[in-house]
Amino acid sequence: MDDEQAPPGIDPTKAHPSRRYNYWLGGKDNYAVDRESAETVASAFPTVRLAAQENRRFLRRAVSYLAAERGVRQFLDIGTGLPSAGNVHEVAQEIDPSCRVVYVDNDPIVLAHARALLTSTPEGATAYLDADLRDPEKILTHPDLHATLDLSRPVALMLVAIMHFLTDDDDPYGVLARLLEPLAPGSHVVITHATGDHLTPEQYAETVAANERSGVPFRLRSKEEFTRFFTGLEVLPPGITSIVEWRPEDPPEKRSSVEDVSMYGAVAIKP
C-alpha cells in the first residue's frame, strides 16, 4: 500500500504484526515499514513465509476438525489478522452453516477490513470486536460477544499465532486463565506459537536479535513453556506437536520440515 493513502487511525510508520503477516502470505495490505520489519526477521529466519503459510493451513485443519469431528459450533478467534482465504467462519460454516464466530483483533487495519469477516450465512452469525488480548475483561464483557455466543455452551477459543506477541510482562498464562474462566466445560482451546527449539544456538540468537530490531515485541517459547499453557486442560491427540505434524493431510515426504516452520500447535479441551 502507498504510505500516503493510509486511512485515518492507521499508522504507516510503525510495523504491525497483521500487516507483516499479510506480506509473508503474499498479500498487498502492508506498508514499507511492515515489509522492512518482515525482511529483518526473514534475514535471520529465512523460512518465515513458509511458517506463515503452514500456520494458516493448521488453522484450517483445526477449525475443520473442531466443527466436523468435535461438534463445535461457536468460535472466539482472538488475533484474527487481515481477512484471508479460509477465515474461521468460512471453514466452519462450510461444515455447518449455523456456526457462530466472534473475531477479535487490536489492529485498526483489521477493523478497517472487518466487513469481509461479517459475511456470515443467514443461519449463523459473525461479529468483530476491536479489543486487545491483554485486556481480557474488555473481550469477556463486550455486548457483541454475548449477543453472538452463548457462553453457557462450549466455545472454541482460538489463539493462533498470537501468544508469541505477548512478552512475559504481559502475563500470557494469566491472560489465558482469565479467558478460560467463564467458558463452559467441553470448550476447546487452540494455540499455535513460534519456538526457537529447532534452531542452532547461533540461529536462535540471530532470530531473537532480528525480532528485537524488527520493531514488533516477540517472544519465542520452548516446548516446556508452550506446554504450560495447557495446564489443567486435556490435550487432544496427537498432543503437543509441530504444526506440520498435527493431523497432517500430506504424507511425510511432502510435509514442510519441523525446523523450517518452528511452530508448536495443539488443541485441548476444558474438562
Ligand SMILES: C[S@@+](CC[C@H](N)C(=O)[O-])C[C@H]1O[C@@H](n2cnc3c(N)ncnc32)[C@H](O)[C@@H]1O
Ligand atoms: C500472525 S497474525 C495471525 C492471524 C491468524 N490468527 C492466523 O493464524 O492466520 C497475529 C494477529 O494477532 C493480532 N494481535 C497481536 N497482538 C494482539 C493483541 N495484544 N491483541 C489483539 N490482537 C493482537 C495482530 O494484529 C495480528 O492480526
